[in-house]
Amino acid sequence: MRIGVFICQCGTNIAGTVDTRAVAKKAMEFPDVVFAVDYMYTCSEPGQKEIQDAISSHRLQGVVVAACSPRMHEPTFRRAVKKAGINPYMFEQANIREHCSWIGTDREANTRKAIDMVRMSVEKLRRNQALFSTQVAVNKRVLVIGGGVAGIQAALDCSDGGLEVVMVEREPSIGGKMAKLDKTFPTIDCSSCILGPKMVDVAQKENIRLYAYSEVEAISGYIGNFKVDIRKKATYVDWNACTGCGECTQKCPSKKAFDHFNEGLGATTAINIPFPQAIPKKARIDSDYCRYLTGGKCRVCEKICPVKAIRFDMKDEIVTEEVGAIIVASGYDLFDARVYGEYGGGRYPDVISAMQYERILSASGPYGGHIRRPSDGREPKEIVFISCVGSRDISVDRPYCSGICCMYIAKQAIMTRDHIPDSNCYVSYMDIRAPGKGYDEFIRRAQEEYGVKYIRGRVGRIYPRGDRLVVQGADTLLGVQVEIEADLVVLATGVECSAGARPLAEKLRISYDQHGFYMESHPKLRPVETNTAGVFLAGVCQGPKDIPASVGQGSAAASKVQALFSRDTIETDPQVAHVNENMCIGCGKCEQVCPFGAIRMKTLRDGSRKSEVLETVCQGCGLCNATCPNKAIQLRHSTDDQILAEINTLFD
Amino acid sequence: MDDKTNALREHVKGIFSNLELVLGWEPGYDPLHTRPFYVRTESDIDRLTANCLSFQNLTRYLAKSMNAVDPAADGRKIGVCVKGCDSRSLVALIQEKFVSRDRVYVIGLPCRGTLDARRIRALVPDPARIRSVNAEGDELVVETDRGISRFALDRAIARKCLQCRYPNPVIHDVLIGDPVTPRLKIDAENPSVAAVEALSLEDRLLFWENQLDRCIRCFACRNACPLCVCQNHCIMETRMPKWITQYRNMNEKFMFHMIHALHLAGRCTECGECERVCPVGIPVALIKEKINAIIYEMLDYESGIDPEAVPPLLTFSPKETGI
Structure with missing residues (x-):
């Protein structure tokens, strides 16, 4: 092989502490090296030209560039050598900047290290092979998991772009958490008025197929060609027949069913439609409360239903959809305030979560929009809001800020003062976080225009006195203890990952952080991509965020899918695992450890088991390579022999 | 038995x-x-x-x-x-x-x-004369040409036993x-592992150098191991990738035993076959016993107990701690 070595000075970034000329001179002594030179900025246009000229004048077959991190400029140099006619994988980059010049000031030692690093790259390059991408066809359908506002936005954007969309929603209606909200900050516009039309759009778009009350059961395949099994949970009502007339909900004798939509305030019927604007507006029987399904007698709804849609023998059904990309917008859950025993959430009926308060405020809520105490229905006059319940508290393993509570507390306090002008609202807060457009102004309005009393400090204890609640805490700005007798306490419960987030991530083969929020590919530069090709993120499943950010991320994920689908085929990265079938013993350990489902076992005609890599799914992580006992599976472009050669040359 | x-x-x-x-x-x-x-x-x-x-x-x-x-x-x-x-x-x-x-x-x-044939030979200097051996209660009864001798069974059974x-x-x-x-x-703590751990670092190195120096890389330990399943596709004998050379030195011997042990990490069931078949008497199983002790301590896992369990190095649990 004829190898050319190019040492970049990177201005003084490298040349400042590395004698690049000496490195180039030494490189000429390495095996197969026929040309070596140092240059001011190798990545610049003249720098690339120099490489290309050397390739033709010295008939180079491989190129080593010693410069910055490959994360920075590997694509640049690969393109450059490709233009000059050699395979882009006959190129190696030694990182003598981040790994060498920047971390030491001893010029002599740095130069020695740079020489060693170039020597290693040369040894690796000598064992490189030309690699070629392949093309796979793309199925231009997209799966959206979750029908909250982020998922709805993503689905509508994809649909507008002419894509076929499959939406899976766990609950009987789409709308997510936003559908439960009364008003939205900082404009105090009605939540269902702005979300409702979008929900209706989802139902009416012909290219959106909605599976409500369904969950993703299993996912196989890879970018461009996923196969998704969807479990349609039994509703006991034929939704093709049901017209959503609601007759059944009027007559159902089981009236104590838990009202999920109203956060357990009040009760609903066993057969119910979750809320008036539900999409799809279809009845569902809650099998935990249905008299027939629990006790074997009743069937009133069956008699009442004008279209005979009731199906008591309905079972869960699995349907399979094929899609080319997946947008995960699976949302979040709210922190369970019962963890803080001292606040009495769950024990005292008038200590409620902010989402419950949201339902109380809502005109479609259990109290018709009139603010009342759950315990005795009395209108509260003294209301205390406690922020950071399950946020920024290491002791409950929620060290992060939920980002939305400061704002929604201000909104709820404003709404309270609006509904009950003679009420007093107190907010116990740690810090106020309002970094959004018009957000800080909104907080100030609550304080100045609406007279909401902000007390900086944590609440220590809440206990009942008569029919009221005593809230004890500190005002750390005044340095005094505070005690307020309140009629109602609202806990600003923080955001946590959805209960199903982790199992879903395992099905999708995407990673999540320690709190269960899905990991983006890069926190700044690839915020909607995951490390699994073809799977994108939107909304709070990726991390706490408010409605504008969720909608923005939904659109961003949709645009990523549209970019992906703008081509008919996808080019695959050839730096993937490859099985040497002669050596493979079929132990299946690679299949077990592969986080991407990129390996499957096959049986040859002689009956022996061998593993096989799905090159389009493989992300080149190398886990299989490390696990394979006899190294029958090798990562192309980073084979064991290449790595051993790099190490060996250091000790020669 | x-x-x-x-x-x-x-x-x-x-x-x-x-x-x-x-x-x-x-x-x-x-x-x-x-x-x-x-x-x-x-x-x-x-x-x-x-x-x-x-x-x-x-x-x-x-x-x-x-x-x-x-x-x-x-x-x-x-x-x-x-x-x-x-x-x-x-x-x-x-x-x-x-x-x-x-x-x-x-x-x-x-x-x-x-029984460990090596230990019996140490008890009975002239093994050619042995007609039969038999375990009776806590005693080993050895019948030789010269009559019957009895030994404590513990003096004759294998280290693993x-x-x-x-x-x-x-x-x-x-x-x-x-x-x-x-x-x-x-x-219980493994007494053999504890005995080696009690040595100073220098003595431990010396111990293993002395032991492994005898290795002739006959691969009997590998062949006897029920879980060394690669057979004639073993990485010790392939030159592609070339992890091991045939140079006769401590580095290569050490590398062989470490690869063997690491391939059995979380899998070795301490049947002791590797040690029994070693022609030069290296306590090969001891390396694996140490690794098993680490696996037990860190991952709370013991191999070969539950057919449904997944060996810890073949899976990932976010709950794993101490790593």
């Missing part, structure tokens, strides 16, 4: 018509050995033996010499005789899908320890003989 030959033969006679073959032991070439034996016909059954010399772990043949991955089409099973330690290897093979549980009929033999925690098979379809009491508790 107490002599269970007659009970074993009786049992096998009763069920042999349902089995394809039975893996057992037969008397060997001298009174200190048995050898593995495939019972293929009715008449073979009378050659079966099971006693304190039945040291071979027969489960290795299941993965290495026959196809036991799937149940047979006709439903006939392979009978396999296992001691407590062997049964753990079988569980590990089932876990890793090298053996189908439905393919094997497991004949469990509770065992109080198997002295620290045995699983004398009774963890899985079996039939148990021949009564269960015996383990010598050590399940969570």
Whole structure:
């Protein structure tokens, strides 16, 4: 092989502490090296030209560039050598900047290290092979998991772009958490008025197929060609027949069913439609409360239903959809305030979560929009809001800020003062976080225009006195203890990952952080991509965020899918695992450890088991390579022999 | 193991018509050995033996010499005789899908320890004169030309047996003989590991250098191991990728033993076969015992106990701590 070595000075970034000329001179002594030179900025246009000229004048077959991190400029140099006619994988980059010049000031030692690093790259390059991408066809359908506002936005954007969309929603209606909200900050516009039309759009778009009350059961395949099994949970009502007339909900004798939509305030019927604007507006029987399904007698709804849609023998059904990309917008859950025993959430009926308060405020809520105490229905006059319940508290393993509570507390306090002008609202807060457009102004309005009393400090204890609640805490700005007798306490419960987030991530083969929020590919530069090709993120499943950010991320994920689908085929990265079938013993350990489902076992005609890599799914992580006992599976472009050669040359 | 030959033969006679073959032991070439034996016909059954010399772990043949991955089409099973330690290897093979549980009929033999021929030779200076050896209670009865001598059994059984925690098979379809009491508790510290750990770092290095220096890389340890399943595709013998050279030096010997041990991390069931077959007497199993101790401490896992469990190095749990 004829190898050319190019040492970049990177201005003084490298040349400042590395004698690049000496490195180039030494490189000429390495095996197969026929040309070596140092240059001011190798990545610049003249720098690339120099490489290309050397390739033709010295008939180079491989190129080593010693410069910055490959994360920075590997694509640049690969393109450059490709233009000059050699395979882009006959190129190696030694990182003598981040790994060498920047971390030491001893010029002599740095130069020695740079020489060693170039020597290693040369040894690796000598064992490189030309690699070629392949093309796979793309199925231009997209799966959206979750029908909250982020998922709805993503689905509508994809649909507008002419894509076929499959939406899976766990609950009987789409709308997510936003559908439960009364008003939205900082404009105090009605939540269902702005979300409702979008929900209706989802139902009416012909290219959106909605599976409500369904969950993703299993996912196989890879970018461009996923196969998704969807479990349609039994509703006991034929939704093709049901017209959503609601007759059944009027007559159902089981009236104590838990009202999920109203956060357990009040009760609903066993057969119910979750809320008036539900999409799809279809009845569902809650099998935990249905008299027939629990006790074997009743069937009133069956008699009442004008279209005979009731199906008591309905079972869960699995349907399979094929899609080319997946947008995960699976949302979040709210922190369970019962963890803080001292606040009495769950024990005292008038200590409620902010989402419950949201339902109380809502005109479609259990109290018709009139603010009342759950315990005795009395209108509260003294209301205390406690922020950071399950946020920024290491002791409950929620060290992060939920980002939305400061704002929604201000909104709820404003709404309270609006509904009950003679009420007093107190907010116990740690810090106020309002970094959004018009957000800080909104907080100030609550304080100045609406007279909401902000007390900086944590609440220590809440206990009942008569029919009221005593809230004890500190005002750390005044340095005094505070005690307020309140009629109602609202806990600003923080955001946590959805209960199903982790199992879903395992099905999708995407990673999540320690709190269960899905990991983006890069926190700044690839915020909607995951490390699994073809799977994108939107909304709070990726991390706490408010409605504008969720909608923005939904659109961003949709645009990523549209970019992906703008081509008919996808080019695959050839730096993937490859099985040497002669050596493979079929132990299946690679299949077990592969986080991407990129390996499957096959049986040859002689009956022996061998593993096989799905090159389009493989992300080149190398886990299989490390696990394979006899190294029958090798990562192309980073084979064991290449790595051993790099190490060996250091000790020669 | 107490002599269970007659009970074993009786049992096998009763069920042999349902089995394809039975893996057992037969008397060997001298009174200190048995050898593995495939019972293929009715008449073979009378050659079966099971006693304190039945040291071979027969489960290795299941993965290495026959196809036991799937149940047979006709439903006939392979009978396999296992001691407590062997049964753990079988569980590990089932876990890793090298053996189908439905393919094997497991004949469990509770065992109080198997003899170590090397240790007997140390007791009886002239082994050529030995006519028979037999375990009776806590004594080893050795019959030689010159008469009968008795030794404490513990002076003659293998090192692994002295620290045995699983004398009774963890899985079996039939148990021949009564269960015996383990010598050590399940969570007891491994005394051999503790003894080496008690040495200073320098002495420990010296110890292993002295031991491994004798290694001739005959690969007997690898071949005897029931879980070393790569066979003739072993990385020690391939030149692509070239992890090991044939240079005769400590680096290469050390590398071989470390690769062997790491391939067994979280898998080795401490059957001790590697150590038994070593022609130069290196305590090969000790390396794996140390790794097992680490796995037990860090991951709370012991291999070869639960056929449904996934070995910890083949999975990932976000709950794993201490790593």
